[in-house]
Amino acid sequence: MSFFKRLRESISSKAEEVTNKFKEGLSKTRDAFVGKVEDLFSRRKKIDEAFYEELEEILIGADVGINTVLKLIDELRVEVRKRKIEDPKELRPILTEKLVELLSGGEETERLKTAPDGLTIYLVVGVNGVGKTTTIGKLAHRLKQDGKSVLLAAGDTFRAAAIEQLEVWGQRAGVDVIRQGQGSDPAAVIFDAVHAAKQRNVDVLICDTAGRLQNKVNLMEELNKIFRVIRREVPEAPHEVLLVLDATTGQNALQQAKLFGEKTGVTGLVLTKLDGTAKGGIVIAIRQEMELPVKMVGLGEKIDDLQPFDSEQFVNALFLGLGGAAEEAE
Numbered sequence: 001m002s003f004f005k006r007l008r009e010s011i012s013s014k015a016e017e018v019t020n021k022f023k024e025g026l027s028k029t030r031d032a033f034v035g036k037v038e039d040l041f042s043r044r045k046k047i048d049e050a051f052y053e054e055l056e057e058i059l060i061g062a063d064v065g066i067n068t069v070l071k072l073i074d075e076l077r078v079e080v081r082k083r084k085i086e087d088p089k090e091l092r093p094i095l096t097e098k099l100v101e102l103l104s105g106g107e108e109t110e111r112l113k114t115a116p117d118g119l120t121i122y123l124v125v126g127v128n129g130v131g132k133t134t135t136i137g138k139l140a141h142r143l144k145q146d147g148k149s150v151l152l153a154a155g156d157t158f159r160a161a162a163i164e165q166l167e168v169w170g171q172r173a174g175v176d177v178i179r180q181g182q183g184s185d186p187a188a189v190i191f192d193a194v195h196a197a198k199q200r201n202v203d204v205l206i207c208d209t210a211g212r213l214q215n216k217v218n219l220m221e222e223l224n225k226i227f228r229v230i231r232r233e234v235p236e237a238p239h240e241v242l243l244v245l246d247a248t249t250g251q252n253a254l255q256q257a258k259l260f261g262e263k264t265g266v267t268g269l270v271l272t273k274l275d276g277t278a279k280g281g282i283v284i285a286i287r288q289e290m291e292l293p294v295k296m297v298g299l300g301e302k303i304d305d306l307q308p309f310d311s312e313q314f315v316n317a318l319f320l321g322l323g324g325a326a327e328e329a330e
C-alpha cells in the first residue's frame, strides 16, 4: 500500500473515531431531543402554527434557550415562505443547516490559540465540581499525544484535595505538576510554574485556578494577580483563559458563563459532561448568547474523552443515521 493511501486511511479512520466519540457522547441528547424532532417531522403532515409550537417546545426542552429558539423559528418561517415549502420533511434538512449555522463561529476561533514560538500558557477557570481538573488532565493528554511537552500548575490551592486530584491526573497523563501546600498564594505557584516551564523548555503550561464564585471580589483580585504574574514573564500570555462549564446544569451554566465571562477575560469555553445530559441544546444557547467560542467538549470521564468542538461534527453526530441534511450533503 502506498504511503499516501496509508496516510489517507489513517486520517479517515481517525475522523471516524472522532465521529463515533461524538455520537456516543451525545446519545442521551440524540435519543431525547432528536427523537422528538424526528417524530414531529414525520407525524405532522403540514407546517402550521401547531407544528411551529411543538417544535418550539422541543427546542426549549433541550435547553436551546428561548431567545435562540425564537430566532430559529423565525428563520424557519422565512425559509418556508421563500421556498414555498409545505411538507415538514422538506424543512428538516433546513433545520439541521440552521443549527450548524447557529453553532459555527469560524474554525479559527474554535481552535486553541498557541504561541507562535516559545511557551504557551492556558489558564483554566470555573466553579468547583464542573470538571475543571478532569479537563486539565484530558487536555494535557491530548497535547502530549500531539507531541507537545506539558506542565501543570496546581493554582487551586484552596483545597488540598484539588492539588492531590491534579497530581493524579498529572500521573495519568504523564506530565509533571508544580505545586505548593494548601493555602499558599496561587499567584506564587503559577510564578514558580512559569519559571519551571521556561527552564525546562516546555511547550504548554496549563494552570488550574480556584473557582470560588461566592466571593467574587477575592476571585477577581486573585485572577488579576495571576494575570500580572504571567504577563510579566510572558507578555502575550495567557494564550487562552478557558472557562469550564458543566453542561448538565443547563441554563445555570449559561449564567456562570455570563458572570465569569464578563469579568475574567475568558477567551473560550469548555463544556463538560455532555454525555450525561439529554439537554445538549445548551451548547447552542451558550454559543448564541455569549460572544465566546466553545473550544472543547467533554464527552465522558476517560482521559481521551475531551474533543475539540466542531459545530458540523456536533450536528452530524446528533442527526446521523436519521436521514438529515448532514447525510444528504454527502
Ligand SMILES: Nc1nc2c(ncn2[C@@H]2O[C@H](COP(=O)(O)OP(=O)(O)OP(=O)(O)O)[C@@H](O)[C@H]2O)c(=O)[nH]1
Binding pocket: 126, 127, 128, 129, 130, 131, 132, 133, 134, 135, 162, 165, 272, 273, 274, 275, 276, 297, 298, 299, 300, 301, 305
Ligand atoms: N460523564 C462525565 N463526567 C465528567 C466529565 N468531566 C468531568 N467529569 C466528572 O465530574 C466530576 C468532577 O470533576 P472534577 O474534575 O473533579 O471537577 P472540578 O471542577 O475540578 O472540581 P473540584 O476539584 O471540586 O474543584 C468527576 O467525577 C469527573 O469524573 C465529562 O465530560 N463527562
